[in-house]
Amino acid sequence: MEEKEIHGELSAIRNLMERSSKFISLSGLSGILAGVYALIGAGVAYKFIADNKSEINVFAENFRLKKTNIGLFYGGDYSALAEKLFVVALLVLIFSIGTGIFLSIDKAKRKGQKIWGPVSRSLLFHMSIPLISGGVLILILLYRGHYGIVTPCSLIFYGLALVSASNFTFNMVKYLGLCEITLGLIAACLPGYGLLFWALGFGVLHIIYGSMMYLKYDR
Amino acid sequence: MKIPFDKLDKAFENRVRLQIMSVLAANERYDFNSLKDLLGITDGNLASHLKALEKEEYITVHKSFLGRKPNTNYEATAKGKKAFKEHLDALEQLIKQQKAT
Numbered sequence: 001m002e003e004k005e006i007h008g009e010l011s012a013i014r015n016l017m018e019r020s021s022k023f024i025s026l027s028g029l030s031g032i033l034a035g036v037y038a039l040i041g042a043g044v045a046y047k048f049i050a051d052n053k054s055e056i057n058v059f060a061e062n063f064r065l066k067k068t069n070i071g072l073f074y075g076g077d078y079s080a081l082a083e084k085l086f087v088v089a090l091l092v093l094i095f096s097i098g099t100g101i102f103l104s105i106d107k108a109k110r111k112g113q114k115i116w117g118p119v120s121r122s123l124l125f126h127m128s129i130p131l132i133s134g135g136v137l138i139l140i141l142l143y144r145g146h147y148g149i150v151t152p153c154s155l156i157f158y159g160l161a162l163v164s165a166s167n168f169t170f171n172m173v174k175y176l177g178l179c180e181i182t183l184g185l186i187a188a189c190l191p192g193y194g195l196l197f198w199a200l201g202f203g204v205l206h207i208i209y210g211s212m213m214y215l216k217y218d219r
Numbered sequence: 220m221k222i223p224f225d226k227l228d229k230a231f232e233n234r235v236r237l238q239i240m241s242v243l244a245a246n247e248r249y250d251f252n253s254l255k256d257l258l259g260i261t262d263g264n265l266a267s268h269l270k271a272l273e274k275e276e277y278i279t280v281h282k283s284f285l286g287r288k289p290n291t292n293y294e295a296t297a298k299g300k301k302a303f304k305e306h307l308d309a310l311e312q313l314i315k316q317q318k319a320t
Contacts, residue, residue, distance in 0.1 A: 010307075010314075
């Protein structure tokens with residue numbers, strides 16, 4: 001057996017072990033785009049909140065109401081605002097997931113790999129447990145009026161989902177997850193800056209991670 | 220130079236068998252169809268190599284049904300994992316020896 005042959009054999013084994021147990025069709029570009037959508041979403045949300053805040057301030061001044069600061073908002077009726085923000089967040093989520101799926105299918109095709117298999121199945125399964133439990137918890141808390149909890153909770157549960165999914169894909173996803181969790185905990189300590197942390201976690205971090213992935217694997 | 224070819228496992232002389240073993244070493248279980256897609260070989264070819272590995276008691280077979288479709292899963296045995304590791308060690312040893320000369 002020639003040395004070259006052995007090297008070939010070993011690299012074939014390594015390649016196969018990785019391909020069979022890791023989902024490597026994740027695209028860095030989809031991370032960057034998800035970050036951009038999140039920043040646009042945060043901008044739109046900021047505008048909604050600013051518009052709403054001035055209304056509430058006028059309302060509060062007229063009736064000499066005491067303004068209570070809970071999370072993002074000031075006291076008053078903001079169910080209409082909450083609805084708008086919910087739609088913005090939902091759109092960002094749908095666009096991000098859509099782009100992610102589309103670009104992953106494209107990357108898998110280019111590399112001649114199957115997108116649906118035991119690996120992508122376990123990836124989705126392990127990711128969906130923290131995501132769904134976190135999502136339901138957030139909805140429950142929102143329903144009970146705890147608006148300030150949304151950003152820390154979504155960051156923390158999203159981070160947990162990434163860490164548990166990282167066993168089935170690039171290791172870098174784990175570090176992104178840990179950063180999201182840390183950011184979520186900091187956000188929990190600083191109520192009132194929810195939108196800022198949301199933009200940092202879902203916007204800026206995704207863009208940084210996406211660029212690193214793109215430079216490392218996509219070119 | 221003496222090369223320890225005798226340490227290489229005969230069962231892994233065939234590349235497909237070595238590939239099957241590496242997939243099963245990295246994953247707890249793998250099903251027939253996914254294995255076929257991954258390796259890009261025919262049903263018959265894969266089945267015969269799986270049979271051979273099963274005969275060596277390197278892998279075990281789990282048969283079940285998903286709805287009405289039969290679903291066959293394969294799992295590496297402790298013996299199979301050990302043999303795979305020894306085979307890799309032997310390959311590594313060969314490279315080291317050839318580098319030294």
